[in-house]
Amino acid sequence: MIYFDNVSKLYNDGRSAALQEVTFQVAPKEFVSIVGHSGAGKTTLLKMIIAEDKPSHGQVFFESLDIHKIPRTKLPHYRRKIGTVFQDFKLLPHKTAYENIAFAMEANGRTDEEIHENVPQALSLVDLDDKAWNFPSELSGGEKQRVAIARAIVNQPDIIVADEPTGNLDPIATYEVVQILRKINDLGTTVIMTTHNKGVIDELGRRVITMDEGRIVRDDATGKYAL
Amino acid sequence: MLTGIRRIVKAGFVGFWRNAYVSLASVFVITVALFVIGSTMFIDQLLTTSLQSLQSKVDINVYFVPSASQDEVDAIRTAVAALPDVAAVTYTSREEALARYRERNQNDEIAMQALAELDENPLGANLAIQARETSQYENIARFLEERRDSATQTPVIDEINYERNKESIDALTNIIGAVEQASIATMLVLIVASILITFNTIRLAIYTAREEISIMRLVGASNMFIRGPFMLQGVMYGLVAGVFSLMIFYPIMVWLGPRTEAFFEFNLFTYFISNFSYIFGVLIGIGVVLGLISSVLAVARYLRV
Ligand SMILES: Nc1ncnc2c1ncn2[C@@H]1O[C@H](COP(=O)(O)OP(=O)(O)O)[C@@H](O)[C@H]1O
Ligand SMILES: [Mg+2]
Numbered sequence: 001m002i003y004f005d006n007v008s009k010l011y012n013d014g015r016s017a018a019l020q021e022v023t024f025q026v027a028p029k030e031f032v033s034i035v036g037h038s039g040a041g042k043t044t045l046l047k048m049i050i051a052e053d054k055p056s057h058g059q060v061f062f063e064s065l066d067i068h069k070i071p072r073t074k075l076p077h078y079r080r081k082i083g084t085v086f087q088d089f090k091l092l093p094h095k096t097a098y099e100n101i102a103f104a105m106e107a108n109g110r111t112d113e114e115i116h117e118n119v120p121q122a123l124s125l126v127d128l129d130d131k132a133w134n135f136p137s138e139l140s141g142g143e144k145q146r147v148a149i150a151r152a153i154v155n156q157p158d159i160i161v162a163d164e165p166t167g168n169l170d171p172i173a174t175y176e177v178v179q180i181l182r183k184i185n186d187l188g189t190t191v192i193m194t195t196h197n198k199g200v201i202d203e204l205g206r207r208v209i210t211m212d213e214g215r216i217v218r219d220d221a222t223g224k225y226a227l
Numbered sequence: 228m229l230t231g232i233r234r235i236v237k238a239g240f241v242g243f244w245r246n247a248y249v250s251l252a253s254v255f256v257i258t259v260a261l262f263v264i265g266s267t268m269f270i271d272q273l274l275t276t277s278l279q280s281l282q283s284k285v286d287i288n289v290y291f292v293p294s295a296s297q298d299e300v301d302a303i304r305t306a307v308a309a310l311p312d313v314a315a316v317t318y319t320s321r322e323e324a325l326a327r328y329r330e331r332n333q334n335d336e337i338a339m340q341a342l343a344e345l346d347e348n349p350l351g352a353n354l355a356i357q358a359r360e361t362s363q364y365e366n367i368a369r370f371l372e373e374r375r376d377s378a379t380q381t382p383v384i385d386e387i388n389y390e391r392n393k394e395s396i397d398a399l400t401n402i403i404g405a406v407e408q409a410s411i412a413t414m415l416v417l418i419v420a421s422i423l424i425t426f427n428t429i430r431l432a433i434y435t436a437r438e439e440i441s442i443m444r445l446v447g448a449s450n451m452f453i454r455g456p457f458m459l460q461g462v463m464y465g466l467v468a469g470v471f472s473l474m475i476f477y478p479i480m481v482w483l484g485p486r487t488e489a490f491f492e493f494n495l496f497t498y499f500i501s502n503f504s505y506i507f508g509v510l511i512g513i514g515v516v517l518g519l520i521s522s523v524l525a526v527a528r529y530l531r532v
Contacts (some may be wrong), residue, residue, distance in 0.1 A: 073450065080447035090442050106234050107448030151446070177297070 001159065001190055002049060007058035009044050009214075018044040020214040026192060027159075031185045033223070034194045036195035036211035040192040046163050049081055049192065051075055061193040076078070080108055083152030083160045083189075089144045091136040097123065097147045098132040100112055104151045122150040126180055133154070142173025149180055153189065160184060162193040166200060178203060235452065239459030246432045250464065252423075253428040257468035257517055258475070260417035261510050265476055267410035268509070269495060274403045276493045281399060283357070286317075287367055290386040291351040293321065295302040299383045300352050301375060307356055310370065312363035324350040351385055418517065425464055425521035427455050433529045436496065454526045461522025465514030473512050 002025065009019040018041045026032050034042050047053040048060045060067045060079050062081070068077050091100050095181065101122055105115045123129050126146035136144055145165055152160055162181065166174040178200050185191045201208055201223045210218035243250050289307075291300050308316045320326070325348050333340040337530065342349075358364050368387060375384040433440070443453050476499065484496025 076444070076447045076449045078447075079445065082447075084445045090438070092439055092442060104446040107443050107446050107452055109231055109449070109452075111230060155446070213277070217377075 001028045001030075001063060002192070003061040004045075004048070005059045005061070007048060007055045007060060008042075009048070010056040017214045018181055019048075019065045021215070022058070022216055024209060024216060024219065026190060028190055029185070029188055031182070031191045031204065031206040032193070032209060033204065033206065034192065034209045034211060035158070035196070035201065036194075038196075041214040042211055043163055046161050046192065046194065049159075049161055051078060080155055081158045083149075083155070083157040085148050085152050085160065085162035085165045086144070087147045087164040088196040089136070089142055089168075090168065091147060091151075093136050096133050096135055097128060097139065097143075097150075100136070100147055101154050104154055105215075105225075108155050110155070118154055122154040125153065125183070126150045127176075140173065141169050142176055145169060145173070145177050146180060149177070149184070153184055157189065159190040159192065162191065164194050164196065166195060166197055171199070174200060175203070231452065231485075235455035236459060238456035239463065239476060242432055242436070242456050242460050243463050246428070246435065249428045249431050250460070253425040253464040253518070254467045254471065256417075256421040256424045257464055257514050258471045259470055260414075260421040260517065261472035261514050262475060262512060263410075263417050264414055265472055265506070265510055267406075267414060268506070269499075270406060270410070271403070272498060273487060273491055273493060273495065274399070274406060278399050278403060279493045280492060285288040285357070285364070287356045287358075287364055288386075288388045289354040289356065289371055289384060290388070291353060291383055292385045293347075293349060295383040303371075303383065306374070307354065307367070307371070310367060312358050312360075312366055313356055314359045315357045317357075318466030319353050319355070321348050321350055321352050324353060357358075376456050378414070407480065422521045422524070423478075425461060425518055428464075428524045429461060429522045429525035430529055432460065433457060433525065450530075454530055457526045457530075458519060458522045461518035461520075461525075462515050463518070465516065466511060466519075468509055469507075469511030469514035472514070473507060 004022050004024050007019055008017060010017050013191060020044065022041075034045065036042055044053070048055055049062075049067070051070065053201055054068050062078070065078075067078070092103065095103060101119045102115050105118065110118075120129070120132070123132055126149050128143060128146055128150065131139060131147075134143075136147070139147065145168075149160075149162075149165075152162075160181070165181070166177050169177060174197065181191055181193065182204065191195045205223040208218070208220045208223050209216055210220075257469060289303070291303075304316060304318055307313060318393070328350060329339075329342070358367055371384065371387050375382065440453055480496045481497040484494050484499075487496075488494040
């Protein structure tokens with residue numbers, strides 16, 4: 001489903017490399033964790049998938065589509081296939097949980113009927129039915145991240161890309177968020193997640209890619225956090 | 228489609244109010260620009276109208292010698308009337324000229340006495356010639372002078388007089404030219420200023436909303452969904468400024484109406500009211516175009532989506 005073909009990303013006029021000759025593949029319905037020290041290139045790798053940045057060398061494919069050959073005007077359409085989750089949640093502070101999720105649907109041009117139907121479903125999937133009308137400032141970190149996940153899945157993307165989704169959360173909230181991501185994956189959505197958290201990896205017991213200095217140094221079929 | 232437009236409109240209004248102070252700044256400069264543009268329109272209208280009325284009062288007068296024969300007078304009269312530049316020729320016969328002289332000087336005893344002592348009408352016939360345009364008087368005068376100079380034995384034409392209103396016309400033409408030049412310069416400065424300020428206002432709005440915009444992009448919002456509200460904001464600045472400028476003009480026109488009536492024989496307030504839809508269209512139209520141009524520039528520059 002996702003295929004990196006010898007991808008390198010250079011910064012500072014080629015003097016530093018965030019990614020070096022990265023090649024790997026993600027199959028549909030997989031749950032892949034990417035681990036590595038800070039600065040290993042995890043975020044850069046995810047940016048290639050959501051077309052926020054272009055590789056210096058190599059190609060990235062989504063199914064048979066070369067992501068970085070998508071014309072600019074078609075990019076919004078491509079991004080609708082992907083749900084994104086970030087460490088800092090990226091919720092709109094002046095919108096309620098419900099409105100934050102509805103906003104993603106509006107931006108995708110969904111009808112009001114679809115919004116009325118799908119937003120409550122997404123909220124209930126992340127177990128936040130009773131917080132629909134709370135603003136982000138009235139929610140805990142874990143709850144905010146669950147709103148962000150609901151927003152990411154509400155447009156039924158093919159793949160969820162999560163960059164350190166548990167990075168700002170306490171252990172209990174971390175556990176809840178991982179359970180939700182696992183549930184989403186069980187329902188058939190591919191998940192690619194970066195993390196620092198050994199407990200999360202062990203708990204998941206799924207595929208783990210280990211990165212160091214922009215290279216993939218390990219790729220284990222079942223969860224091992226080896227750093 | 229309709230839902231999309233409704234959402235863009237809503238987001239545009241929200242953006243307008245969220246940045247109320249900066250929006251107000253944009254509305255203010257566009258209003259000032261529209262006020263100057265409108266004032267120029269009115270001043271120009273006023274001057275043009277008074278120039279026209281002055282021009283219609285201008286003529287060339289040809290005075291014939293009293294001894295000129297009716298045939299000779301008629302020949303010149305027909306020749307002048309046939310000139311393409313001539314709009315109208317008014318003929319005053321010797322008798323009419325005398326009657327008019329009597330009427331004008333009926334309280335002047337000396338003049339009446341002198342007239343009575345003469346046994347013959349001392350006045351010649353005359354022609355009052357109006358040209359289609361002021362610039363053509365020169366040609367008509369030259370034509371008449373050639374006629375006079377080529378006359379064979381006794382001269383027929385006594386005097387050709389076209390200097391009377393020439394100076395005031397030239398002065399007014401110059402004033403109109405100067406006013407137009409000055410107003411074009413002022414208008415250009417104000418148009419550039421209002422584009423710049425609106426441009427910066429919208430840039431600021433985009434900066435304030437940058438988080439929101441990056442989130443929109445992440446969730447796959449189309450470019451139009453992101454840009455639309457900002458462009459609409461620009462249009463709204465222009466619309467509001469257009470209405471404001473009309474609201475400022477109205478009391479000014481009420482005040483100026485009778486005063487211009489007395490001075491220029493042209494009531495600005497009547498003009499304002501009877502051409503309201505035209506003035507409304509021009510001011511609002513220019514305002515909207517100004518707002519839209521600046522927002523399109525700002526959006527293109529700061530939203531390379
Ligand atoms: N925009 C950028 N300009 C220059 N260097 C960058 C930029 N983004 C990332 N880097 C560098 O690339 C490397 C990888 O960064 P990143 O992918 O964010 O690592 P990680 O997410 O694994 O912590 C780091 O050395 C970082 O400094
Ligand atoms: Mg990172």
